[in-house]
Amino acid sequence: RRSSDLGAFNNLGNVAKDRGDLAKAEEYYRQALVIEEKMAAGSLDVALTTNNLGVVAMLRRDWPVAENYYRQALVIQTKRAPGSLDEARSLHNLGEAVRPRLDSAALGEAEGYYRQALAIREKVAPGSLDVALSLKGLGDIARDRGDLPTAESHYRQALAIREKLAPNSADEADALYALASILVRQGQGDRGIPYFARAVNALENQTIRLGGTE
Numbered sequence: 287r288r289s290s291d292l293g294a295f296n297n298l299g300n301v302a303k304d305r306g307d308l309a310k311a312e313e314y315y316r317q318a319l320v321i322e323e324k325m326a327a328g329s330l331d332v333a334l335t336t337n338n339l340g341v342v343a344m345l346r347r348d349w350p351v352a353e354n355y356y357r358q359a360l361v362i363q364t365k366r367a368p369g370s371l372d373e374a375r376s377l378h379n380l381g382e383a384v385r386p387r388l389d390s391a392a393l394g395e396a397e398g399y400y401r402q403a404l405a406i407r408e409k410v411a412p413g414s415l416d417v418a419l420s421l422k423g424l425g426d427i428a429r430d431r432g433d434l435p436t437a438e439s440h441y442r443q444a445l446a447i448r449e450k451l452a453p454n455s456a457d458e459a460d461a462l463y464a465l466a467s468i469l470v471r472q473g474q475g476d477r478g479i480p481y482f483a484r485a486v487n488a489l490e491n492q493t494i495r496l497g498g499t500e
Contacts, residue, residue: 292367294317296314296334313408315339315342318344318469330372333360333363337376339380340352340355349377352383353384356383357380359379360376360380363376369409370410373411374402374404374420377399377403377406378423380396381400381423385427400423400427401424401447404424408429413434417447418443418447422440422461424440425439425444434471438465438468441464441465442460445461445462459485459489466480
């Protein structure tokens with residue numbers, strides 16, 4: 287009974303989160319967490335649900351709360367599944383939660399998390415969308431520091447993967463927009479504009495593919 291409730295609560299939480307009902311998503315995840323902690327305290331299931339609560343906090347832009355949840359998840363994953371993609375996800379998420387502080391210490395800490403995540407992802411899933419996500423994060427760090435050439439390099443690497451594995455998607459559009467923006471900031475608007483156009487086209491194609499309207 288508890289096992290079926292656990293799956294139901296997590297699934298309901300995911301549906302609510304995708305719909306933007308963050309209060310309901312948090313409620314379902316918390317109910318799942320209560321069951322998980324009774325059935326298997328300190329398990330990877332606990333880490334996954336804790337990570338989901340961090341995602342809800344991130345969507346609310348509550349960075350300190352998100353950071354706390356991600357740290358809790360990471361402690362478990364580092365112990366139970368070191369070098370796994372789950373551990374890499376929590377490391378990357380920690381970088382996402384820390385980076386908005388934008389001070390030099392925070393950027394350095396976030397970069398460290400992104401690089402640890404990237405090292406795992408390149409070993410376990412080379413050339414994957416997870417690798418592209420880490421590269422995009424490192425590009426964001428370089429951009430926030432004003433190191434535009436380095437940001438451009440990371441964005442191009444992320445784009446190369448997303449073009450191949452996720453064409454005409456929001457992921458590809460995200461990388462295209464980031465690259466376009468960084469080119470414009472370097473005074474290369476003539477080179478950046480085509481990437482802006484490609485980003486719009488990718489989003490439009492995704493909308494059509496998913497059966498929506500422009």
